Amino acid sequence: MNQRENWLLxxxxxxxxxxxxxxxxxxxxxxxxLVDEQYRRIEQTExxxxxxxxxxxxx
Amino acid sequence: MKTLVIVAHPEITSSAxxxxxxxxxKDLPDVLWHxxxxxxxxxxxxxRQLLMTADRIVFQFPLYWYAAPASLKHWADLVFxxxxxxxxxxxxxxxxxxxxxxxxxxxLNQFQAGGSVGFTLDELLSSMRAITHEAxxxxxxxxxxxxxxxxxxDQKMTLLINYQRYLTQPAPDNFSHREKWYAQRLQQYLKLxxxxxxxxxxxxxxEILANHDKIQELQSTxxxxxxxxxx
Numbered sequence: 001m002n003q004r005e006n007w008l009l010x011x012x013x014x015x016x017x018x019x020x021x022x023x024x025x026x027x028x029x030x031x032x033x034l035v036d037e038q039y040r041r042i043e044q045t046e047x048x049x050x051x052x053x054x055x056x057x058x059x
Numbered sequence: 060m061k062t063l064v065i066v067a068h069p070e071i072t073s074s075a076x077x078x079x080x081x082x083x084x085k086d087l088p089d090v091l092w093h094x095x096x097x098x099x100x101x102x103x104x105x106x107r108q109l110l111m112t113a114d115r116i117v118f119q120f121p122l123y124w125y126a127a128p129a130s131l132k133h134w135a136d137l138v139f140x141x142x143x144x145x146x147x148x149x150x151x152x153x154x155x156x157x158x159x160x161x162x163x164x165x166x167l168n169q170f171q172a173g174g175s176v177g178f179t180l181d182e183l184l185s186s187m188r189a190i191t192h193e194a195x196x197x198x199x200x201x202x203x204x205x206x207x208x209x210x211x212x213d214q215k216m217t218l219l220i221n222y223q224r225y226l227t228q229p230a231p232d233n234f235s236h237r238e239k240w241y242a243q244r245l246q247q248y249l250k251l252x253x254x255x256x257x258x259x260x261x262x263x264x265x266e267i268l269a270n271h272d273k274i275q276e277l278q279s280t281x282x283x284x285x286x287x288x289x290x
Contacts, residue, residue, distance in 0.1 A: 008266050011259050018256075023083060026216035027244060031263075034241050037234070038270040045277040052284045 005039045062090045062226045063113035064160075067120040067131035069096055074121070076162045076207040083219045090226050095134040106138045111151065115199075117226060118187065119160040125176070125183050135190075144194050153195035156230060159184055160222070162204040170203075199230055238271045 009032055016028035064084075071077050071094065084090045093109065110116060120127045143151060161180060169175040170183075180201050181188070191198045202225045204218065224232070228240040242264055249260045 004266075008263065011263055015256070015259065015263075022216075023086075023219065024248070026219045027248075029213070029216045030220040031241055031245075034237065035267065035270070038238070038267070038274065041234070041274050042270065042277065045274065045281055049277065049281055049284060052281075052288070 002039065005035065008035055060089060060114045060227065060229065061112060062115040062117060063109055064090060064092045064117045064119050064226065065131070065134070066092060066094045067096060067118070067128050067134065068094075069128055069130055071096070074162075076121075076204055077119075079207070079215070079219070080119070080160070080204070080222055083222055084226060087223065087227060096128075096130040098130075098134050098137060100137060103137050106134070107140075107143055110138070110143070110155075113155065115156040115158060115226070116196075117158045117160055120162070122161055122163040122183070125178070127187075139190070150195040155194070155196040156199050157187075157191040157194070157196050158199040158202065158225070159187060160202045160204065160225070162207065164206060164208075167203055167205045197230070200232070235271070235275070238267065238274075242267050242271070 012028050012032050012035065016025055016032075019025040019028060066077070068074055068077055081092060084092065091109070091113070095106070098106070118127070118131065120131055123129075145151075161184070165176060170178065170180050172178075180203055184201060188198050202222065204222075207218075210218065223244075224237070224240055229236050245260060245264045245267070249257055249264065252260055
């Protein structure tokens with residue numbers, strides 16, 4: 001997990017803890033999953049681009 | 060987008076699932092929760108009007124003997140008419156999306172060949188799909204709520220947000236639409252937040268939208284590379 005993602009998840013967790021109603025808590029809880037998936041997709045797509053750019057069969 | 064939720068449940072006051080779902084969307088401005096269990100013939104024009112003004116029509120009910128409760132069939136028999144479905148060469152409901160929220164006490168994995176039910180939910184709901192087809196409307200994937208009483212707190216949180224998204228997020232349910240839905244909900248929280256919180260909310264929103272743009276950009280780069288490889 002990179003620093004930026006860590007910071008973002010911490011901020012969202014803080015809002016989740018502060019929430020006084022179930023709906024708001026549920027929203028921030030699920031928002032963490034979305035953010036997690038965003039960073040995973042970024043990393044996986046960057047890796048795939050790197051992998052394809054360095055494919056020896058294309059040299 | 061306006062969503063009409065047509066709820067049929069003869070024992071709704073004793074249903075924890077329906078109370079939970081109702082509570083989850085009661086503040087959403089473009090969602091109309093509408094019960095049809097006590098419909099009379101006097102209500103028919105109003106019901107047709109409601110259908111015409113909705114963009115997404117969601118039928119919500121518990122599975123009774125593998126079908127919708129009798130009250131929904133009664134409602135459909137009164138409200139549906141040839142004119143509602145076809146006028147001349149026009150199909151008045153053709154721009155609508157039609158969806159089903161179905162609740163059941165059986166686990167979802169039993170709704171398949173080899174499971175204790177032996178039939179999929181799609182198979183059990185095929186008559187509703189046929190009606191949607193007749194209207195030239197768009198059928199959306201079914202949203203099922205199974206074994207609500209056994210759900211953990213975390214599972215209920217997931218259910219609540221998925222249900223809100225199901226009623227209000229543009230179709231299809233892809234990642235890009237999901238990102239935008241969360242960003243829009245964040246905007247709602249931002250409007251109501253005290254100043255101390257609004258700065259953090261703004262930063263979160265900026266970050267989520269920047270991530271969204273980055274993913275789009277990376278995917279477009281990847282698509283170009285793949286295209287180049289195929290040439």
